[in-house]
Amino acid sequence: MDTQTKQCQNCKKEFVIEPEDFAFYEKIKVPAPTWCPECREQRRLAFRNERALYKRKCDLCGKEVVSRVSPDKPYQMYCQKCWWSDKWDPLKYGRNYDFKKSFFEQFKELLFSTPHIALLNANSVNSEWVNQETDDKNCYLNVGGHFNEDSAYNTYELYSRDCFDNFWIFKSELCYENINCERCWRTLFSQNCFDCRDVALCYDCRNCSNCFGCACLRHKQYYIFNKPHSKEDYEDFLKKNPISSIKNLLNLKKQAKKIWLSIPRRPSFIIKSVNCSGNYITESKNAKDCWNADKIEDSGYLYIVAEIKDGYDCSSLGWAELVYECPHSTGLYNSKFTTFSATAGVRNRGGGSSNLEYCHSVLKGHNCFGCANARDLEYSVLNKKYSKSEYHALVAKIKKQMTEMLYKDKNGKTYSYGEFFPIELSPYGYNETAAQDYYPLSRKQAKEKGYPWSDYESQKKYQFSDYKIPDDIKDVKDDILEKVLKCEVSGKAYKIIPIELEFYRKIGLPLPRRAPLQRHKDRMELLPPRKLFPRKCQKCQKPIQTVYAPDRPEIVYCEACYLAEVV
Numbered sequence: 001m002d003t004q005t006k007q008c009q010n011c012k013k014e015f016v017i018e019p020e021d022f023a024f025y026e027k028i029k030v031p032a033p034t035w036c037p038e039c040r041e042q043r044r045l046a047f048r049n050e051r052a053l054y055k056r057k058c059d060l061c062g063k064e065v066v067s068r069v070s071p072d073k074p075y076q077m078y079c080q081k082c083w084w085s086d087k088w089d090p091l092k093y094g095r096n097y098d099f100k101k102s103f104f105e106q107f108k109e110l111l112f113s114t115p116h117i118a119l120l121n122a123n124s125v126n127s128e129w130v131n132q133e134t135d136d137k138n139c140y141l142n143v144g145g146h147f148n149e150d151s152a153y154n155t156y157e158l159y160s161r162d163c164f165d166n167f168w169i170f171k172s173e174l175c176y177e178n179i180n181c182e183r184c185w186r187t188l189f190s191q192n193c194f195d196c197r198d199v200a201l202c203y204d205c206r207n208c209s210n211c212f213g214c215a216c217l218r219h220k221q222y223y224i225f226n227k228p229h230s231k232e233d234y235e236d237f238l239k240k241n242p243i244s245s246i247k248n249l250l251n252l253k254k255q256a257k258k259i260w261l262s263i264p265r266r267p268s269f270i271i272k273s274v275n276c277s278g279n280y281i282t283e284s285k286n287a288k289d290c291w292n293a294d295k296i297e298d299s300g301y302l303y304i305v306a307e308i309k310d311g312y313d314c315s316s317l318g319w320a321e322l323v324y325e326c327p328h329s330t331g332l333y334n335s336k337f338t339t340f341s342a343t344a345g346v347r348n349r350g351g352g353s354s355n356l357e358y359c360h361s362v363l364k365g366h367n368c369f370g371c372a373n374a375r376d377l378e379y380s381v382l383n384k385k386y387s388k389s390e391y392h393a394l395v396a397k398i399k400k401q402m403t404e405m406l407y408k409d410k411n412g413k414t415y416s417y418g419e420f421f422p423i424e425l426s427p428y429g430y431n432e433t434a435a436q437d438y439y440p441l442s443r444k445q446a447k448e449k450g451y452p453w454s455d456y457e458s459q460k461k462y463q464f465s466d467y468k469i470p471d472d473i474k475d476v477k478d479d480i481l482e483k484v485l486k487c488e489v490s491g492k493a494y495k496i497i498p499i500e501l502e503f504y505r506k507i508g509l510p511l512p513r514r515a516p517l518q519r520h521k522d523r524m525e526l527l528p529p530r531k532l533f534p535r536k537c538q539k540c541q542k543p544i545q546t547v548y549a550p551d552r553p554e555i556v557y558c559e560a561c562y563l564a565e566v567v
Helices: 019-028 037-045 103-111 231-240 246-262 388-404 443-448 478-482 498-507 516-526 559-565
Strands: 004-007 014-017 054-057 064-067 155-158 161-164 167-170 173-176 179-182 185-188 197-200 209-212 221-224 274-282 285-324 332-339 353-363 366-369 372-375 378-381 533-536 543-546
Touching: 019 285, 037 285, 103 353, 103 372, 103 388, 161 498, 167 516, 173 498, 209 231, 221 231, 366 388, 378 388, 478 498
Parallel strands: 155 167, 161 173, 167 179, 173 185, 185 197, 197 209, 209 221, 274 285, 285 332, 332 353, 353 366, 353 372, 366 378
Antiparallel strands: 004 014, 054 064, 533 543
């Protein structure tokens, strides 16, 4: 089909559907979307609770555990041990499909009657407060990572240890407050750095060591603010400018930012890839509008994904093929409109789930439609099992009904087959989900849109300690572990945990003045927007598409000019 311009049913803005998009929709047998890519992503993220964790009793065994489900939620929650046990049967909640009611209405009833799993993590030791993680040891408040040790407050930390407060840190150690850094050791307050050692406040550096406040260096050692120094002078600088003092650190950050802005940047970070658009893409082919994507082929509108072929509109997804609107999952094949169908440890498509449609938290499932909070299901609709022939006949009939009996949400938007779940069906408050990170709304705005909202956390009262955090870490005593601190931005309470204090002392870092959630928000604000803007290379004047809007202060070159000058 030819390129078509449509108006988004949600935000009313125009968006374009290209011929290759139509080819994918035909391949996976779905109608074209009626929501624009941004609104589709917001809708998916509204089902992902990453950081709103609570203490709650399991509704089966009564044990108090850490859970994504707050105590005031109206549905059941089972601890992980109970949820995976044989003490209950997901098919017990199965029901006949009622063709007098819309599909989404019936799915909502099932979703809120079945027990939800407390957290999604596996194979972890002494890491009860991690979510959507596997194979962790001694970790705390990590989200979306795997195979980590002695770490806390990271988002997408993988194969790392002794790392704190990072966004996307891979195969690294002793790292703090970094964004998109890989194979680094003792790297601090840096972005887009690879194979670096003992660097701080650096941007876009590769294979560098003992560098401070630098940008776009390659294979350098003993550099300060992009100027070479002797080893003795470098070490003398560090002694005179200790980052263990918060006052010194803030001044040094200002100086480093000036260096970062004085060096040209590439329009977007796309490496070893062909015919790709977006940012942070590696080893991919035919990937359109993809962000933080590795080994992607013939796909579009993806965010935080790895090893995907023929996938559209997915986020936090790995090792999948033929998938559409399937966020927060791993090991999927030929599936659509499905969330949290993850299988711990899956690294091949055959070991996960397949042929799922409109499912939520169906783990190790095959040929399921409209199922929720279940495992090891096959040929099931609304958690009721059928024969293979009965299943296919019923699903075909339901799809037809979905196009004829539309579901209408609280704001009058309609949903038929081919649309992801309405946000109002989310089991979490909008403010508990990742949607609030990328598409923030006030309580009033969310309520006006008909989205769920959680007020549980705001009901808590804290008694803050009468304590002033010392300027330098060397002046911090062990009694800090007993103090309840107040975030300088949000006013929320937070504490310093033992492994965190040990890390600050080992590296020589001042205590944070902001709560972990606020620090996460600060990092998110440093990420470039997931949009491409028309701009001209500031060297050759060639038109380019870049993540840096024309009114931003960064110097942006086309890829050719960047490589000629920087690499």
